Amino acid sequence: MEAVNEFLSTLSGLVWGPPLLILLAGTGIYLTIRLGFLQISALPYALRLAFSKKKQDKKSKGDISHYQALTTALAATIGTGNIAGVATAVVLGGPGAVLWMWIIAIFGMATKYAEAILAVKYRTENSKGEMSGGPMYYLEKGMNAKWLAVLFAIFASIAAFGIGNLVQSNSVSDALRSTFAVPTWVTGLILTVLTGLVILGGIKSIGKVTAFFVPIMAVLYIIGGLIVLISNINLVPAAIGVIFTDAFTAEAVGGGILGTVIRYGVARGVFSNEAGLGSAPIAAAAAKTDYPGRQALVSMTQVFIDTILVCSITGITIVMSGFYGSGTPMVDGEQMTGAALTSESFAFFLGDFGSYIVTIGLVFFAFSTILGWCYYGEKSFSYLVGEKGIPFYRFVFVAAVFFGAVISLEVVWTFADVMNGLMAFPNLIGLLVLSGVVVSETKRFMKVAKEEKLQEKNNSASTNV
Template sequence: MENILERIVSVGNTILWSYVLIFMLIVLGLYFTIKTKFVQFRFFGEMFRLLTEGANKSITGEEKKGISSFQAFCISTASRVGTGNLAGVAIAVSVGGPGAVFWMWLIALIGAGSSFVESTLAQIYKVKDENGYRGGPAYYMEKALNMRWMGIIFSVLITLCFGLVFNSVQANTITLAFEQAFGMDRFMVGIIITIITGLVIFGGIKRIAKVAEFIVPIMATAYVLVALFIIIKNITVIPSLLSLILSSAFGLKQAVGGGMGAALMMGIKRGLFSNEAGMGSAPNAAATAEVSHPVKQGLIQTLGVFTDTLLICSATAFILLISGVYTTKGLKGIQLTQMALSSQVGAWGNTFIAFCILLFAFSSIIGNYYYGESNIEFINGSKVWLFLYRSAVVLMVLWGSKSSIKIVWDMADLFMGMMALINLIAISMLGKIAFKALDDYTRQKREGKDPVFYADSIEGLENVDCWEKRKELKIG
């Protein structure tokens, strides 16, 4: 039975990743980048300014309903920054070679345009709920495209993909790391993670936001500082490593031997798994923030793509390439990263990576869980369904702690691919709305204003719940 499942998953991945998604991700990423006049580069400084901007009150003067921009950024970064950054990069480099790193960078730079569009759309079409706001691709599929059926398919996929499959991947990597570092029994580690997960996710979005806001900055800073130490220690070999990455991505030898294709495939797959640009996951977090203009959160979420891939994934890639252990046979993803770090800083590297992966992967579990919750509420707001979903997440975390790593990663790729396909189709149809929102934001910035958005800021905009009309507010 497992062999049949593996074959089905393998064929699905080959079709999606070898043909359909690579084309769509690159073409749409370039299209959005050009149509927004390279928004991910033009507004790079603005992204950092917005990250610290408080939105304590809404434009109507009411008390803030949603969570802060920074908390929404942390929830999406919590989901992005996980096993993809440590284990996923190790898998990409060991299978695709050093050239995979280049393609990972490229998909982040191009994909940042897609990330801006999807997160801005999520803000425009968000809805109010008892905790503030919620939204995401399913919501803009229903409200902007009038295709609730499409939103339901997306909701089912993201719930299965993030809430269940991806969370089993995260648990799998945590238990492997602790087995490698301390010889701990994977099932016992899995039980501990499962209990903590249950305590957090049954506490709702506010608790998730607080946990993410605490964990994300600490874990990312600690990991990058250690990586910087290793890079500075080996500064003389960095030029040759950059040359190796480029030559492996484009080299004649790799092209003839099929290595270039492997590098491109693994770089794009693992890059998308890590930064999630265009996949439709981060918009679920983007929609929860209280901001005065949708573009603000679109820019903040775009910064998350750069933080994830250009900073944290690059840190892992350089540690692996400096150490040379990526060619070692018989080691699984996270074990390669542990061995690479230990070779540079000593035995404590094993322990450090184990605790890094605990924080990285656990933060991803709670971020991933929220994406599923938001979409369960889109399909059916019943508390019973929510309870069943939370219980399923807890069980999948426990199952993932002991399951086979290959089938788990392959299933993650398949669900992620189908999800990305549906979202990319939707945002290609709705991109013009995000472009108009960006034009409105840019115009107000030029006039020296703090940009504010209204439902009639874009002519013909319909089915918008959370943005008052200017005429109704009697604002000129």
């Protein structure tokens, strides 16, 4: 097993090396320029779209609302990466990694926008009247590259078992065992039952659960973090100063093309928000929408919420605590990292209450990730074998939840990293080749959006009169 893990670690280092990180960042920068920094200028409008209660036009096709598509995608991305991934980035890369997470998130918003616009444009309707879309469809129909579509679907359907299932249930069982002494098999059994009850209903059931679940879990964690920041406001400016200073030190920008700080900041940022991996557009394709651009703007806000809001809470709290570098707590002679370090940082400021916030947040985050990734995996699997394969995939996926809760998963973590990285390559190629389609669809929708805004203004004026 040690030899297998060593091989996978080497492979992971190659997959997540400078070529992929440059491709991820480069695609985001290229799309940002072509779209005229849309993710910044249109963010207020996008947030209004995402959280508006305005009903969709009856002509809009899809299975779930804009909001449910957003929460399903957030369910899959707001997970262990926001708690454990950020801590790892700060310990291994330094405080400056947080700034590079922010930078890659800004450009990642353009990437996420492009993914969603293509997912909706090239989606198809199956025999049950349900929508199917994502990289496999725009690679096949938009690029005429069936082989790339198949590769993506293979990687995604396998990756769902790793980062979207086994490591999530394992994180939950470990956290509950450490904090509340709950046996791992009990956690595994409860998670398995709850997962089965939700995913058997398909995307509509997942959408309803995440629409209720995601806001609660995100708000609870953010409130906990804000309590830390506000009650220690005198430490915040210094922490942010350290983040900016460390991000541009010789160590950060040295070491060849990518320095240590930049590498970990970019890698963990992408790991958290998944911009460029091609997972979230599978959920976006199911949204009820009249224009691809409308749902794309909603999907874009996912990166903002995941990284700019949630990850920032974790990163700033850890830097404020001083738990990095030589100040990192030691456990059995090794540096504390991951969720344990985040928990320790919150506890430093809030006592046991801080540990409870992180543990409960991790439970919510991980469970929601399982739900979101099951949908991604089954859609990818059905692309390969047809709709008849979905019941089988769901059964195996649910069973794996219990398995993940009771075993050690060092090899699975590494394998999941490899699969996630391999997903990104065909997806990013598709985004670059089809960037002209993204720009065209954007112009088409923005013209409609301006007309709608003018109409609302005229209606408001006539009402006031």
